[in-house]
Amino acid sequence: MRQIVTTANGDIDVLKVQEKPDPTPRNDEVLIKVRAAGLNFADILARQGLYPDAPPKPCVMGYEVSGVVESAGKDVNSSFAGKSVVAMTRFGGQSELVVVKAAQIFEKPEKLTFEQGAAIPVNYLTAYALLIVMGSLHAGESVLIHNAGGGVGLAALDIAKKVGAVTYGTASGSKHQFLKERGLDHPIDYRKQDWQPELQKLTNGRGVDLIIDPIGGGHWKKSYASLRHTGRLGMFGVSTASANGLSGKLKMLKAAIQMPWFQPLALLNKNRGVFGLNLGHMWHEPEKVAVWMRDILRGVEEEWIRPHVDQAFAFDDVGKAHRYMEERKNIGKVVLTPK
Numbered sequence: 576m577r578q579i580v581t582t583a584n585g586d587i588d589v590l591k592v593q594e595k596p597d598p599t600p601r602n603d604e605v606l607i608k609v610r611a612a613g614l615n616f617a618d619i620l621a622r623q624g625l626y627p628d629a630p631p632k633p634c635v636m637g638y639e640v641s642g643v644v645e646s647a648g649k650d651v652n653s654s655f656a657g658k659s660v661v662a663m664t665r666f667g668g669q670s671e672l673v674v675v676k677a678a679q680i681f682e683k684p685e686k687l688t689f690e691q692g693a694a695i696p697v698n699y700l701t702a703y704a705l706l707i708v709m710g711s712l713h714a715g716e717s718v719l720i721h722n723a724g725g726g727v728g729l730a731a732l733d734i735a736k737k738v739g740a741v742t743y744g745t746a747s748g749s750k751h752q753f754l755k756e757r758g759l760d761h762p763i764d765y766r767k768q769d770w771q772p773e774l775q776k777l778t779n780g781r782g783v784d785l786i787i788d789p790i791g792g793g794h795w796k797k798s799y800a801s802l803r804h805t806g807r808l809g810m811f812g813v814s815t816a817s818a819n820g821l822s823g824k825l826k827m828l829k830a831a832i833q834m835p836w837f838q839p840l841a842l843l844n845k846n847r848g849v850f851g852l853n854l855g856h857m858w859h860e861p862e863k864v865a866v867w868m869r870d871i872l873r874g875v876e877e878e879w880i881r882p883h884v885d886q887a888f889a890f891d892d893v894g895k896a897h898r899y900m901e902e903r904k905n906i907g908k909v910v911l912t913p914k
């Protein structure tokens with residue numbers, strides 16, 4: 576089988592497609608022939624050497640796939656064989672074949688293409704945990720989605736619309752028209768203007784009930800300051816540090832230095848909440864994640880979950896796919912296809 580190997584820290588030339596022996600499923604596992612694998616921002620940070628959760632290099636990244644079950648171990652219900660599924664993978668997803676525990680697979684809704692199926696797990700589970708589970712977003716509340724045009728951003732928009740919240744989103748101006756068509760109420764071009772005074776203007780100086788912030792560092796301070804009373808800040812990424820080589824290391828250091836410290840008494844007196852999320856640290860809680868996933872897949876059937884794939888790149892073009900995301904060209908998901 577062919578796999579995308581991140582051979583070392585560096586620029587896109589460290590990404591190689593290599594031949595490896597086919598894996599064999601253990602008793603409680605299934606073997607999936609991958610039709611599409613998700614590419615995530617974490618894969619870029621891992622290549623840059625800025626993702627502490629990444630396996631040691633050389634490594635195969637990839638948290639999610641969709642494909643067809645080729646065979647199953649003896650303890651797995653044999654009716655899975657031949658089914659089209661979506662699966663979460665603890666790395667290794669960017670391969671022609673993967674083996675995963677049966678508990679990590681879900682039947683792919685027929686409505687979705689394989690590319691759309693691979694766009695579901697990371698983006699939608701992250702957005703669901705941020706908005707529904709930890710952010711407790713309610714109808715009539717307001718939410719600011721940073722980087723609303725990215726994979727997680729679009730997923731969060733779908734969920735916020737379903738909840739019935741008023742939606743604010745920061746994104747490059749070129750993405751605004753698309754975001755409005757998807758239902759974003761108030762796009763803000765944060766690359767041309769400071770989003771904070773603009774948000775204050777749009778909310779009559781009150782701020783919003785929930786902010787989800789993957790930018791990190793000092794940006795979390797700005798987001799925290801933009802909450803109204805009973806507002807919550809969800810922190811889930813440090814994309815501000817993304818860069819190759821020494822520049823990335825220095826940016827990560829700067830982000831660490833600028834991160835806010837939250838005082839319990841200040842939280843109490845301002846009626847604010849802060850929380851963090853790392854979906855990659857939920858592997859020991861499969862039952863919880865399965866409940867979220869089932870709700871998301873029900874949303875696909877009900878058509879309020881609408882995974883948007885910007886582009887599918889062949890494995891051989893993985894470098895182009897990384898560059899495309901680093902240059903912020905994608906709206907929604909980028910996936911990789913073996914052929």
Ligand SMILES: NC(=O)c1ccc[n+]([C@@H]2O[C@H](COP(=O)([O-])OP(=O)(O)OC[C@H]3O[C@@H](n4cnc5c(N)ncnc54)[C@H](OP(=O)(O)O)[C@@H]3O)[C@@H](O)[C@H]2O)c1
Nearest residue numbers: 616701722725726727746747789811812814852853854903
């Ligand atoms: N904690 C978790 O469990 C978890 C799970 C998934 C993702 N994340 C984090 O969430 C963030 C977004 O992930 P994603 O998969 O949605 O990524 P994505 O699809 O690539 O979208 C990210 C968007 O963020 C904006 N952006 C801001 N700073 C950027 C930078 N330095 N380089 C490139 N783009 C930048 C760009 O939009 P504009 O053109 O509008 O600027 C870009 O399109 C990342 O920080 C990722 O690590 C965390």
